[in-house]
Amino acid sequence: MPREEIPPGTLDLLILKTLARGEEMHGYEIARSIQRVSEDVLQVEEGSLYPALQRMLIKGWVKAEWGATAENRRARYYRLTAAGRKRLEAGVSQFRRVVQAITRVIQTA
Amino acid sequence: MPREEIPPGTLDLLILKTLARGEEMHGYEIARSIQRVSEDVLQVEEGSLYPALQRMLIKGWVKAEWGATAENRRARYYRLTAAGRKRLEAGVSQFRRVVQAITRVIQTA
DNA sequence: TTGTCTATGTAGCCTGTCTATGTAAGGAGG
DNA sequence: CCTCCTTACATAGACAGGCTACATAGACAA
Known part of the structure; x- marks a missing residue:
């Protein structure tokens, strides 16, 4: 299975969520974490990450x-800062909303 | 609820799927259909559509x-052409794959 | 005649990811 | 000691694709 590109706008979300697990992390570590948790589907390039x-x-x-x-x-x-946590929550619910809307379209017979 | 922007890469998918329902449609009609089926979440701008x-x-x-x-x-x-139908299928499964991967990340506690 | 709605289209901007490249320091092996 | 791989950060420039704004034109109503 080929690795997929990260849709514009979602990288911030992935990073915020990764940091929201609590421990401090450095950039390289964040990237590897996202890759691992996504089961190697998402590849975070350094030129996108930093x-x-x-x-x-x-x-x-x-x-x-x-x-x-x-x-x-x-x-x-x-x-993460408090603002980051807030942004994460807003971003997640927006993501769900959009995905649900797209899914409605591509599932409607 | 505000209307959401369409994530880069997914507009083609939405259009292809809309045409895949069978009947010929014109552009304006396609846009309104997507908007309606998505329950007004997705707004297809003319500068994106054409x-x-x-x-x-x-x-x-x-x-x-x-x-x-x-x-x-x-x-x-x-x-739709045969190539378009093929592309639609590939695009849908790729979309699902990516969304599932992102969801894994943003749901992992 | 003016305005609104349908319908198509273009120009240019902006955001964000990508490739490619560069730095530097640590540790392993010859 | 020298070389190479890995980690870790960073930037420049390419590029895609959706966005705003604008332009055109015909149908129809007030």
């Missing part, structure tokens, strides 16, 4: 601080 | 011929 994180920093949905990984590499750790 | 139809003509997914509506207006009537 710009997305920067946008979300600017919008105040996440905060970041530099640290080090268990393997002693420098990494930037992100965590 | 370019999409042109792309699909070039790709050979639909054929078109000029005609007249019941109200005696000129209109361009579209119908």
